[in-house]
Amino acid sequence: MMRLPWFGFHSPKTLAEAAKILAAEGPRAMLIAGGTDLLPNMKRRHQTPATLVSLRQIEALKRTTNGSSATLGAGLTLNEVVANPMVREQYAGLWQAAAQVATVHLRNMGTLGGNLCLDTRCNYYNQNYEWRKAIDFCMKKDGEICWVATASKRCVATSSTDTAPALMSLGATVHLVSTQGERDVALADLYRNDGIDYLTRRPDEILTEVKLPAAEGWKSSYWKLRRRGAFDFPVLGVAAAVKTARDGTVEEARIALGAVSSRPLLTKGGELLVGRKLTDEAIAEAGRKVASVAKPMDNTDLDLYWRKGVVGEFVGYALREIRGDDMSATRLRIARHDLKEIP
Ligand SMILES: Cc1cc2nc3c(=O)[nH]c(=O)nc-3n(C[C@H](O)[C@H](O)[C@H](O)COP(=O)(O)OP(=O)(O)OC[C@H]3O[C@@H](n4cnc5c(N)ncnc54)[C@H](O)[C@@H]3O)c2cc1C
Numbered sequence: 618m619m620r621l622p623w624f625g626f627h628s629p630k631t632l633a634e635a636a637k638i639l640a641a642e643g644p645r646a647m648l649i650a651g652g653t654d655l656l657p658n659m660k661r662r663h664q665t666p667a668t669l670v671s672l673r674q675i676e677a678l679k680r681t682t683n684g685s686s687a688t689l690g691a692g693l694t695l696n697e698v699v700a701n702p703m704v705r706e707q708y709a710g711l712w713q714a715a716a717q718v719a720t721v722h723l724r725n726m727g728t729l730g731g732n733l734c735l736d737t738r739c740n741y742y743n744q745n746y747e748w749r750k751a752i753d754f755c756m757k758k759d760g761e762i763c764w765v766a767t768a769s770k771r772c773v774a775t776s777s778t779d780t781a782p783a784l785m786s787l788g789a790t791v792h793l794v795s796t797q798g799e800r801d802v803a804l805a806d807l808y809r810n811d812g813i814d815y816l817t818r819r820p821d822e823i824l825t826e827v828k829l830p831a832a833e834g835w836k837s838s839y840w841k842l843r844r845r846g847a848f849d850f851p852v853l854g855v856a857a858a859v860k861t862a863r864d865g866t867v868e869e870a871r872i873a874l875g876a877v878s879s880r881p882l883l884t885k886g887g888e889l890l891v892g893r894k895l896t897d898e899a900i901a902e903a904g905r906k907v908a909s910v911a912k913p914m915d916n917t918d919l920d921l922y923w924r925k926g927v928v929g930e931f932v933g934y935a936l937r938e939i940r941g942d943d944m945s946a947t948r949l950r951i952a953r954h955d956l957k958e959i960p
Pocket residue numbers: 647648649650651652653654655656657672691692695717718719720723726727728729730731732733734735736777778779780822823824825848849850851
């Protein structure tokens with residue numbers, strides 16, 4: 618049995634109190650929300666904070682607003698996000714992404730903020746201490762070499778959050794709060810393509826809410842590739858959001874990818890669609906463009922060349938769903954992992 622290391626614990630009731638504790642403790646402290654990522658990581662000695670600052674008692678982090686734009690508190694559990702009719706009706710891509718994270722039990726604990734700040738993953742890292750010690754560790758924790766790319770000076774662990782690509786395609790920003798002040802950051806700028814230092818968030822900052830622009834005229838969709846349909850981290854996530862005029866001409870479009878690099882990736886594929894209708898030809902072109910920037914590494918499940926090979930196909934699924942095609946049979950096939958059908 619893997620045991621947690623010893624740690625101090627604070628459970629503040631206000632944001633100001635949490636920010637103050639975090640500032641006083643410095644980098645030896647970490648935030649904990651649902652703990653579904655952090656606690657297993659602590660058991661494997663990936664992270665060994667001296668102090669945990671829990672966000673669970675802070676009601677302000679559960680706030681949701683819906684006006685001309687929408688905000689979702691970072692402390693909402695993923696099941697609360699999924700149960701929100703505004704999310705389901707106006708931000709379908711986010712709803713689909715949140716509903717496919719882990720299992721219902723984990724979504725009851727896991728939060729939106731925790732999902733956005735999820736640690737990067739790698740087959741050589743997500744192992745217990747003894748396993749990692751047996752290979753002399755790796756650069757991300759306790760070691761010096763990267764076993765995936767031995768000549769690399771950078772860790773290439775994979776960003777595996779489902780909601781980040783969905784929210785990026787929707788044009789989300791996040792709000793960060795510390796004792797030093799507050800700031801809004803475009804979600805795309807919250808991430809770095811670095812498996813170790815993967816967030817631009819400072820250790821003293823708390824991600825408090827996600828802001829979404831008005832959904833009028835937009836449709837969105839999220840498609841996830843994973844080994845087990847019941848639950849698994851994504852080995853590919855494709856999120857698309859498209860704004861069309863009444864005659865179906867695309868006015869704006871964004872396509873984002875998950876699990877193909879150390880950061881969720883906002884691609885330029887959507888730009889190819891602007892001024893055109895969502896024809897099969899335009900969709901295929903966007904799929905090829907997006908696939909060309911996907912660089913999955915050999916550090917997660919399924920063959921990496923095959924994973925890269927299906928990116929364009931998954932972009933097609935998302936865009937065809939947005940166009941209004943009935944994609945339910947394809948969704949079922951992927952959920953059943955009937956992957957031999959995917960070219
Ligand atoms: C078996 C299993 C399967 C899983 N499958 C998936 C999956 O398919 N897709 C997926 O995306 N995830 C998956 N997860 C990971 C995890 O359950 C979710 O990502 C969840 O949303 C994490 O949220 P949390 O609140 O539990 O985060 P925590 O574990 O509490 O925190 C995660 C990280 O975020 C930081 N953090 C948390 N909240 C904040 C905040 N408000 N501000 C700043 N930093 C913060 C913490 O310090 C920590 O570094 C899985 C986990 C398990 C154990």
